[in-house]
Amino acid sequence: MPYPYVLLSAAVSLDGYLDDTGPDRLLLSSPADFDRVDEVRASADAILVGAGTLRADNPRLLVNSPERRAARRAEGRAEYPLKVTVTASGDLDPDARFWHTGGDKLVYTTDKGADPAARALGPTADVVALGPELDWRALLEHLHDVRGVRRLMVEGGGTVHTQLLQQGLADELQLVLAPLFVGDPAAPRLFGPGGYQGGRLHLTETRRIEDVVLMRYEPTAPGTGPEPTAADRHWLRTACELAALCPPSRTAFSVGAVVVAADGTELARGHSREGGDPVVHAEEAALAKTDPADPRLAGATVYSSLEPCSRRASRPAPCARLIVGAGVRRVVTAWREPDTFVTAADGTGVLVDAGADVVLLPEFEGLAKLPNAHLLP
Numbered sequence: 352m353p354y355p356y357v358l359l360s361a362a363v364s365l366d367g368y369l370d371d372t373g374p375d376r377l378l379l380s381s382p383a384d385f386d387r388v389d390e391v392r393a394s395a396d397a398i399l400v401g402a403g404t405l406r407a408d409n410p411r412l413l414v415n416s417p418e419r420r421a422a423r424r425a426e427g428r429a430e431y432p433l434k435v436t437v438t439a440s441g442d443l444d445p446d447a448r449f450w451h452t453g454g455d456k457l458v459y460t461t462d463k464g465a466d467p468a469a470r471a472l473g474p475t476a477d478v479v480a481l482g483p484e485l486d487w488r489a490l491l492e493h494l495h496d497v498r499g500v501r502r503l504m505v506e507g508g509g510t511v512h513t514q515l516l517q518q519g520l521a522d523e524l525q526l527v528l529a530p531l532f533v534g535d536p537a538a539p540r541l542f543g544p545g546g547y548q549g550g551r552l553h554l555t556e557t558r559r560i561e562d563v564v565l566m567r568y569e570p571t572a573p574g575t576g577p578e579p580t581a582a583d584r585h586w587l588r589t590a591c592e593l594a595a596l597c598p599p600s601r602t603a604f605s606v607g608a609v610v611v612a613a614d615g616t617e618l619a620r621g622h623s624r625e626g627g628d629p630v631v632h633a634e635e636a637a638l639a640k641t642d643p644a645d646p647r648l649a650g651a652t653v654y655s656s657l658e659p660c661s662r663r664a665s666r667p668a669p670c671a672r673l674i675v676g677a678g679v680r681r682v683v684t685a686w687r688e689p690d691t692f693v694t695a696a697d698g699t700g701v702l703v704d705a706g707a708d709v710v711l712l713p714e715f716e717g718l719a720k721l722p723n724a725h726l727l728p
Protein backbone atom coordinates (compact mmCIF):
# COMPACT_ATOMS: atom_id res chain seq x y z
CA MET A 352 0.00 0.00 0.00
CA PRO A 353 1.40 3.43 -0.76
CA TYR A 354 1.97 5.65 2.26
CA PRO A 355 2.52 9.41 2.41
CA TYR A 356 6.11 10.64 2.28
CA VAL A 357 6.97 10.91 5.99
CA LEU A 358 9.26 13.75 7.04
CA LEU A 359 10.36 13.89 10.70
CA SER A 360 11.27 17.38 11.88
CA ALA A 361 12.91 18.28 15.19
CA ALA A 362 15.36 20.61 16.88
CA VAL A 363 17.73 19.39 19.60
CA SER A 364 20.23 20.87 22.02
CA LEU A 365 23.91 19.98 21.75
CA ASP A 366 23.33 17.31 24.38
CA GLY A 367 20.42 15.79 22.44
CA TYR A 368 17.36 17.11 24.26
CA LEU A 369 14.09 18.24 22.70
CA ASP A 370 13.07 20.48 25.56
CA ASP A 371 13.89 21.22 29.19
CA THR A 372 11.62 20.41 32.13
CA GLY A 373 10.43 23.98 32.73
CA PRO A 374 6.79 25.00 32.22
CA ASP A 375 7.48 26.90 28.97
CA ARG A 376 8.58 25.42 25.67
CA LEU A 377 12.33 25.72 25.16
CA LEU A 378 13.03 27.65 21.96
CA LEU A 379 15.83 25.79 20.20
CA SER A 380 15.58 27.12 16.64
CA SER A 381 16.61 30.56 15.43
CA PRO A 382 14.12 32.99 13.82
CA ALA A 383 15.28 32.12 10.30
CA ASP A 384 14.93 28.44 11.10
CA PHE A 385 11.36 28.92 12.36
CA ASP A 386 10.69 30.50 8.96
CA ARG A 387 12.22 27.45 7.23
CA VAL A 388 9.94 25.21 9.31
CA ASP A 389 7.01 27.37 8.19
CA GLU A 390 8.03 26.71 4.59
CA VAL A 391 8.23 22.97 5.20
CA ARG A 392 4.79 23.08 6.83
CA ALA A 393 3.43 24.87 3.78
CA SER A 394 4.73 22.01 1.61
CA ALA A 395 2.92 19.37 3.68
CA ASP A 396 -0.60 18.03 3.30
CA ALA A 397 -0.73 17.17 7.00
CA ILE A 398 1.23 17.87 10.20
CA LEU A 399 1.27 15.28 12.99
CA VAL A 400 2.30 15.61 16.64
CA GLY A 401 1.82 13.29 19.60
CA ALA A 402 -0.65 14.14 22.37
CA GLY A 403 2.34 14.64 24.68
CA THR A 404 3.47 17.62 22.62
CA LEU A 405 -0.06 19.07 22.67
CA ARG A 406 -0.09 18.82 26.47
CA ALA A 407 3.46 20.15 26.95
CA ASP A 408 3.61 22.95 24.36
CA ASN A 409 0.00 23.85 23.46
CA PRO A 410 1.16 24.53 19.87
CA ARG A 411 -0.91 26.00 17.03
CA LEU A 412 1.03 24.32 14.20
CA LEU A 413 0.00 26.79 11.51
CA VAL A 414 1.47 28.03 8.27
CA ASN A 415 2.19 31.56 9.48
CA SER A 416 3.15 33.23 6.21
CA PRO A 417 0.11 34.73 4.40
CA GLU A 418 2.03 34.40 1.10
CA ARG A 419 2.56 30.68 1.62
CA ARG A 420 -1.10 30.19 2.52
CA ALA A 421 -2.13 32.13 -0.58
CA ALA A 422 0.17 29.96 -2.70
CA ARG A 423 -1.48 26.84 -1.27
CA ARG A 424 -4.93 28.20 -2.13
CA ALA A 425 -3.77 29.12 -5.63
CA GLU A 426 -2.68 25.50 -6.10
CA GLY A 427 -6.15 24.33 -5.10
CA ARG A 428 -4.95 23.04 -1.73
CA ALA A 429 -6.40 23.76 1.70
CA GLU A 430 -5.07 26.98 3.20
CA TYR A 431 -3.66 25.03 6.17
CA PRO A 432 -2.38 21.46 6.31
CA LEU A 433 -4.58 18.93 8.06
CA LYS A 434 -3.60 18.76 11.77
CA VAL A 435 -3.27 15.27 13.17
CA THR A 436 -2.56 13.93 16.63
CA VAL A 437 -2.24 10.45 18.14
CA THR A 438 -3.39 9.39 21.59
CA ALA A 439 -4.02 6.12 23.39
CA SER A 440 -5.65 7.68 26.44
CA GLY A 441 -7.98 10.07 24.58
CA ASP A 442 -6.97 12.62 27.21
CA LEU A 443 -7.11 15.76 25.06
CA ASP A 444 -7.77 19.28 26.29
CA PRO A 445 -10.63 20.72 24.19
CA ASP A 446 -9.40 24.25 24.94
CA ALA A 447 -5.93 23.65 23.47
CA ARG A 448 -4.95 26.04 20.67
CA PHE A 449 -4.42 23.13 18.27
CA TRP A 450 -8.22 22.68 17.97
CA HIS A 451 -9.14 26.33 17.50
CA THR A 452 -6.70 27.46 14.82
CA GLY A 453 -5.98 26.39 11.24
CA GLY A 454 -7.97 23.92 9.15
CA ASP A 455 -9.22 20.36 9.65
CA LYS A 456 -8.20 18.28 12.67
CA LEU A 457 -7.94 14.52 12.98
CA VAL A 458 -7.27 12.25 15.96
CA TYR A 459 -5.99 8.69 15.62
CA THR A 460 -6.52 6.58 18.66
CA THR A 461 -7.32 3.10 19.94
CA ASP A 462 -10.73 1.51 20.55
CA LYS A 463 -10.41 2.57 24.21
CA GLY A 464 -9.31 6.13 23.47
CA ALA A 465 -12.04 6.86 20.91
CA ASP A 466 -14.88 7.58 23.35
CA PRO A 467 -13.02 9.98 25.65
CA ALA A 468 -11.49 11.76 22.63
CA ALA A 469 -14.85 12.13 20.87
CA ARG A 470 -16.54 13.27 24.11
CA ALA A 471 -13.84 15.88 24.75
CA LEU A 472 -13.74 17.27 21.22
CA GLY A 473 -17.28 16.90 19.85
CA PRO A 474 -17.46 18.13 16.25
CA THR A 475 -14.09 19.93 16.47
CA ALA A 476 -12.15 16.94 15.10
CA ASP A 477 -12.64 13.61 13.38
CA VAL A 478 -11.73 10.73 15.67
CA VAL A 479 -10.54 7.48 14.05
CA ALA A 480 -10.01 4.34 16.15
CA LEU A 481 -7.43 1.98 14.65
CA GLY A 482 -8.16 -1.09 16.83
CA PRO A 483 -6.92 -2.22 20.25
CA GLU A 484 -3.47 -0.72 19.51
CA LEU A 485 -2.50 2.19 17.29
CA ASP A 486 -0.86 0.67 14.22
CA TRP A 487 1.34 3.19 12.40
CA ARG A 488 1.06 1.43 9.05
CA ALA A 489 -2.74 1.50 9.29
CA LEU A 490 -2.55 5.19 10.22
CA LEU A 491 -0.37 6.03 7.20
CA GLU A 492 -2.58 3.99 4.90
CA HIS A 493 -5.68 5.78 6.21
CA LEU A 494 -4.06 9.19 5.80
CA HIS A 495 -3.06 8.31 2.23
CA ASP A 496 -6.20 6.56 1.03
CA VAL A 497 -8.97 8.32 2.96
CA ARG A 498 -7.55 11.81 3.55
CA GLY A 499 -5.47 12.12 0.37
CA VAL A 500 -2.27 12.97 2.26
CA ARG A 501 0.84 12.56 0.11
CA ARG A 502 3.33 14.45 2.28
CA LEU A 503 3.23 14.19 6.07
CA MET A 504 5.36 16.38 8.33
CA VAL A 505 5.84 14.95 11.83
CA GLU A 506 6.81 17.53 14.43
CA GLY A 507 7.38 15.28 17.43
CA GLY A 508 7.70 14.58 20.14
CA GLY A 509 10.31 11.98 20.86
CA THR A 510 7.86 9.12 21.49
CA VAL A 511 6.34 9.56 18.04
CA HIS A 512 9.66 10.12 16.20
CA THR A 513 11.18 7.05 17.85
CA GLN A 514 8.38 4.75 16.72
CA LEU A 515 8.34 5.99 13.13
CA LEU A 516 12.10 5.67 12.78
CA GLN A 517 12.33 2.28 14.49
CA GLN A 518 9.51 0.88 12.35
CA GLY A 519 11.23 2.02 9.15
CA LEU A 520 8.40 4.37 8.24
CA ALA A 521 10.31 7.67 8.04
CA ASP A 522 11.46 8.79 4.60
CA GLU A 523 13.50 11.69 5.90
CA LEU A 524 14.74 13.26 9.12
CA GLN A 525 15.25 17.04 9.26
CA LEU A 526 17.26 17.68 12.39
CA VAL A 527 18.32 21.08 13.65
CA LEU A 528 21.18 21.26 16.13
CA ALA A 529 20.96 24.30 18.44
CA PRO A 530 24.06 25.67 20.22
CA LEU A 531 22.88 25.26 23.80
CA PHE A 532 22.81 22.63 26.53
CA VAL A 533 19.93 21.35 28.64
CA GLY A 534 21.89 19.09 30.97
CA ASP A 535 18.84 17.68 32.75
CA PRO A 536 18.42 13.89 32.47
CA ALA A 537 14.69 14.28 33.19
CA ALA A 538 14.22 16.33 30.00
CA PRO A 539 12.78 14.61 26.88
CA ARG A 540 15.22 13.23 24.34
CA LEU A 541 14.67 13.04 20.61
CA PHE A 542 15.11 9.28 20.27
CA GLY A 543 14.46 6.70 22.96
CA PRO A 544 16.05 3.27 23.38
CA GLY A 545 15.15 0.37 21.09
CA GLY A 546 16.00 -1.18 17.75
CA TYR A 547 17.19 1.19 15.04
CA GLN A 548 18.72 0.37 11.68
CA GLY A 549 22.22 -1.04 12.18
CA GLY A 550 24.20 1.03 9.72
CA ARG A 551 24.55 4.69 8.88
CA LEU A 552 21.82 6.91 7.55
CA HIS A 553 22.44 8.80 4.33
CA LEU A 554 23.24 12.49 4.82
CA THR A 555 21.56 14.45 2.03
CA GLU A 556 22.18 18.06 3.15
CA THR A 557 23.73 20.29 5.80
CA ARG A 558 22.81 23.96 6.00
CA ARG A 559 23.88 26.72 8.39
CA ILE A 560 20.89 28.86 9.41
CA GLU A 561 22.06 31.69 11.67
CA ASP A 562 23.56 29.86 14.66
CA VAL A 563 21.83 26.50 14.12
CA VAL A 564 22.66 23.74 11.65
CA LEU A 565 20.09 21.81 9.66
CA MET A 566 21.00 18.23 8.83
CA ARG A 567 18.85 16.12 6.54
CA TYR A 568 19.15 12.33 6.63
CA GLU A 569 17.48 9.44 4.85
CA PRO A 570 17.22 6.01 6.50
CA THR A 571 18.87 3.40 4.27
CA ALA A 572 18.15 -0.02 5.80
CA PRO A 573 15.97 -2.41 3.79
CA GLY A 574 12.97 -3.94 5.50
CA THR A 575 12.88 -7.53 6.62
CA GLY A 576 10.39 -10.06 5.27
CA PRO A 577 7.32 -8.90 3.39
CA GLU A 578 6.91 -5.49 5.10
CA PRO A 579 8.35 -2.64 3.02
CA THR A 580 10.16 0.24 4.73
CA ALA A 581 10.54 3.80 3.54
CA ALA A 582 14.15 2.91 2.61
CA ASP A 583 12.84 0.09 0.40
CA ARG A 584 10.98 2.74 -1.56
CA HIS A 585 14.10 4.90 -1.90
CA TRP A 586 16.18 1.98 -3.20
CA LEU A 587 13.49 0.80 -5.61
CA ARG A 588 13.23 4.32 -6.98
CA THR A 589 17.01 4.26 -7.50
CA ALA A 590 16.69 0.94 -9.38
CA CYS A 591 13.94 2.41 -11.58
CA GLU A 592 16.08 5.47 -12.30
CA LEU A 593 19.05 3.25 -13.24
CA ALA A 594 16.89 1.69 -15.96
CA ALA A 595 17.07 5.02 -17.79
CA LEU A 596 20.82 4.40 -18.34
CA CYS A 597 20.24 1.24 -20.43
CA PRO A 598 21.20 1.38 -24.12
CA PRO A 599 17.84 1.24 -25.93
CA SER A 600 16.68 -2.12 -27.32
CA ARG A 601 13.70 -3.44 -29.30
CA THR A 602 14.29 -7.00 -28.10
CA ALA A 603 14.83 -6.66 -24.33
CA PHE A 604 13.58 -4.65 -21.37
CA SER A 605 15.51 -1.81 -19.77
CA VAL A 606 15.91 -2.63 -16.09
CA GLY A 607 17.89 -1.27 -13.13
CA ALA A 608 18.99 -3.19 -10.03
CA VAL A 609 20.68 -2.44 -6.70
CA VAL A 610 21.98 -4.89 -4.07
CA VAL A 611 21.80 -3.49 -0.52
CA ALA A 612 23.07 -5.08 2.71
CA ALA A 613 20.85 -5.26 5.80
CA ASP A 614 22.62 -2.25 7.37
CA GLY A 615 21.81 -0.08 4.35
CA THR A 616 25.23 -0.33 2.66
CA GLU A 617 24.98 -0.44 -1.12
CA LEU A 618 26.90 -3.52 -2.32
CA ALA A 619 26.43 -3.09 -6.08
CA ARG A 620 24.22 -1.71 -8.81
CA GLY A 621 23.70 -2.50 -12.45
CA HIS A 622 21.50 -2.02 -15.48
CA SER A 623 20.60 -3.98 -18.60
CA ARG A 624 23.22 -4.11 -21.41
CA GLU A 625 25.77 -2.21 -19.35
CA GLY A 626 29.48 -2.20 -20.16
CA GLY A 627 28.94 -3.06 -23.83
CA ASP A 628 27.46 -6.50 -23.07
CA PRO A 629 24.34 -6.62 -25.28
CA VAL A 630 22.57 -9.34 -23.29
CA VAL A 631 23.50 -8.77 -19.65
CA HIS A 632 20.54 -8.25 -17.30
CA ALA A 633 20.50 -5.67 -14.51
CA GLU A 634 20.49 -8.11 -11.55
CA GLU A 635 23.19 -10.21 -13.26
CA ALA A 636 25.36 -7.11 -13.83
CA ALA A 637 24.94 -6.00 -10.21
CA LEU A 638 25.59 -9.44 -8.67
CA ALA A 639 28.71 -9.84 -10.85
CA LYS A 640 30.19 -6.88 -8.96
CA THR A 641 29.70 -8.49 -5.54
CA ASP A 642 32.12 -10.89 -3.88
CA PRO A 643 30.38 -14.32 -3.81
CA ALA A 644 31.98 -14.91 -0.39
CA ASP A 645 30.58 -11.66 1.06
CA PRO A 646 28.59 -12.76 4.15
CA ARG A 647 26.37 -9.72 3.80
CA LEU A 648 24.67 -11.22 0.73
CA ALA A 649 22.63 -13.57 2.95
CA GLY A 650 20.90 -10.61 4.59
CA ALA A 651 20.83 -8.40 1.52
CA THR A 652 17.91 -7.20 -0.57
CA VAL A 653 17.96 -7.00 -4.38
CA TYR A 654 15.94 -4.12 -5.80
CA SER A 655 14.94 -4.59 -9.42
CA SER A 656 12.67 -2.33 -11.44
CA LEU A 657 11.28 -5.46 -13.18
CA GLU A 658 10.68 -8.85 -11.58
CA PRO A 659 13.85 -10.98 -12.03
CA CYS A 660 13.55 -13.25 -15.07
CA SER A 661 12.72 -16.94 -14.69
CA ARG A 662 13.68 -18.09 -18.20
CA ARG A 663 16.05 -16.63 -20.76
CA ALA A 664 17.62 -17.73 -24.02
CA SER A 665 20.72 -15.53 -23.87
CA ARG A 666 22.44 -17.09 -20.81
CA PRO A 667 22.18 -20.41 -18.98
CA ALA A 668 20.88 -19.04 -15.66
CA PRO A 669 17.94 -16.66 -15.29
CA CYS A 670 18.28 -13.83 -12.78
CA ALA A 671 15.92 -15.39 -10.21
CA ARG A 672 18.33 -18.37 -10.02
CA LEU A 673 21.39 -16.09 -9.89
CA ILE A 674 19.84 -14.27 -6.90
CA VAL A 675 19.07 -17.53 -5.10
CA GLY A 676 22.57 -18.82 -5.94
CA ALA A 677 24.12 -15.68 -4.45
CA GLY A 678 22.33 -16.42 -1.16
CA VAL A 679 20.04 -13.38 -1.30
CA ARG A 680 16.60 -14.06 0.15
CA ARG A 681 14.74 -10.79 -0.31
CA VAL A 682 13.75 -9.03 -3.53
CA VAL A 683 11.79 -5.80 -3.97
CA THR A 684 10.39 -5.08 -7.39
CA ALA A 685 8.01 -2.69 -9.10
CA TRP A 686 6.57 -4.68 -11.97
CA ARG A 687 5.70 -8.31 -12.78
CA GLU A 688 7.21 -9.42 -16.11
CA PRO A 689 4.64 -9.11 -18.92
CA ASP A 690 4.37 -11.67 -21.78
CA THR A 691 6.25 -9.43 -24.24
CA PHE A 692 9.27 -11.74 -24.71
CA VAL A 693 8.56 -14.75 -22.47
CA THR A 694 5.09 -16.18 -21.89
CA ALA A 695 4.04 -16.68 -18.26
CA ALA A 696 7.41 -15.72 -16.78
CA ASP A 697 7.38 -16.24 -13.01
CA GLY A 698 10.61 -15.11 -11.41
CA THR A 699 8.61 -14.39 -8.26
CA GLY A 700 7.55 -18.05 -8.10
CA VAL A 701 11.17 -19.25 -8.49
CA LEU A 702 12.28 -16.93 -5.69
CA VAL A 703 9.41 -17.77 -3.34
CA ASP A 704 9.95 -21.52 -3.91
CA ALA A 705 13.55 -20.97 -2.82
CA GLY A 706 12.38 -19.34 0.41
CA ALA A 707 12.82 -15.70 -0.59
CA ASP A 708 10.49 -12.84 0.26
CA VAL A 709 9.38 -10.94 -2.83
CA VAL A 710 7.86 -7.53 -2.20
CA LEU A 711 5.96 -5.90 -5.05
CA LEU A 712 5.51 -2.13 -4.82
CA PRO A 713 3.08 -1.38 -7.67
CA GLU A 714 3.22 2.36 -7.03
CA PHE A 715 6.58 2.28 -8.88
CA GLU A 716 5.26 0.33 -11.89
CA GLY A 717 4.75 3.50 -13.94
CA LEU A 718 8.34 4.59 -13.32
CA ALA A 719 9.70 1.11 -14.17
CA LYS A 720 7.74 1.10 -17.44
CA LEU A 721 8.93 4.54 -18.57
CA PRO A 722 12.09 3.42 -20.45
CA ASN A 723 10.14 0.45 -21.85
CA ALA A 724 7.16 2.31 -23.27
CA HIS A 725 8.16 1.37 -26.87
CA LEU A 726 7.87 -2.34 -25.98
CA LEU A 727 4.44 -2.20 -24.38
CA PRO A 728 1.03 -2.27 -26.02
Ligand SMILES: NC(=O)c1ccc[n+]([C@@H]2O[C@H](COP(=O)([O-])OP(=O)(O)OC[C@H]3O[C@@H](n4cnc5c(N)ncnc54)[C@H](OP(=O)(O)O)[C@@H]3O)[C@@H](O)[C@H]2O)c1
Pocket residue numbers: 360361362363368369370371376377379400401402403404405407408437438439440441442460461484485506507508509510511512514539
Ligand atom coordinates in the same frame (compact mmCIF):
# COMPACT_ATOMS: atom_id res chain seq x y z
N1 LIG B 1 12.40 20.39 19.89
C1 LIG B 1 11.47 19.94 19.08
O1 LIG B 1 11.63 19.98 17.86
C2 LIG B 1 10.21 19.37 19.67
C3 LIG B 1 9.15 19.05 18.81
C4 LIG B 1 8.01 18.47 19.37
C5 LIG B 1 7.96 18.21 20.74
N2 LIG B 1 9.01 18.56 21.52
C6 LIG B 1 8.99 18.26 22.96
O2 LIG B 1 8.76 16.88 23.13
C7 LIG B 1 8.12 16.68 24.37
C8 LIG B 1 6.96 15.76 24.16
O3 LIG B 1 7.44 14.53 23.69
P1 LIG B 1 6.81 13.17 24.18
O4 LIG B 1 7.65 12.07 23.66
O5 LIG B 1 6.54 13.25 25.63
O6 LIG B 1 5.37 13.17 23.51
P2 LIG B 1 4.82 12.96 22.03
O7 LIG B 1 5.67 12.05 21.24
O8 LIG B 1 4.46 14.28 21.47
O9 LIG B 1 3.44 12.25 22.39
C9 LIG B 1 3.40 11.04 23.07
C10 LIG B 1 1.96 10.68 23.25
O10 LIG B 1 1.38 10.42 21.96
C11 LIG B 1 0.48 9.32 22.04
N3 LIG B 1 1.11 8.21 21.33
C12 LIG B 1 2.36 8.10 20.88
N4 LIG B 1 2.52 6.91 20.28
C13 LIG B 1 1.35 6.27 20.37
C14 LIG B 1 0.89 5.00 19.93
N5 LIG B 1 1.68 4.14 19.28
N6 LIG B 1 -0.40 4.67 20.21
C15 LIG B 1 -1.20 5.51 20.84
N7 LIG B 1 -0.83 6.75 21.28
C16 LIG B 1 0.44 7.11 21.03
C17 LIG B 1 0.35 9.03 23.52
O11 LIG B 1 -0.67 9.89 23.96
P3 LIG B 1 -1.56 9.63 25.28
O12 LIG B 1 -0.64 9.86 26.43
O13 LIG B 1 -2.65 10.64 25.19
O14 LIG B 1 -2.05 8.23 25.20
C18 LIG B 1 1.71 9.43 24.03
O15 LIG B 1 1.75 9.68 25.42
C19 LIG B 1 7.71 18.05 24.86
O16 LIG B 1 8.57 18.44 25.90
C20 LIG B 1 7.88 18.95 23.67
O17 LIG B 1 8.25 20.26 24.01
C21 LIG B 1 10.13 19.15 21.03
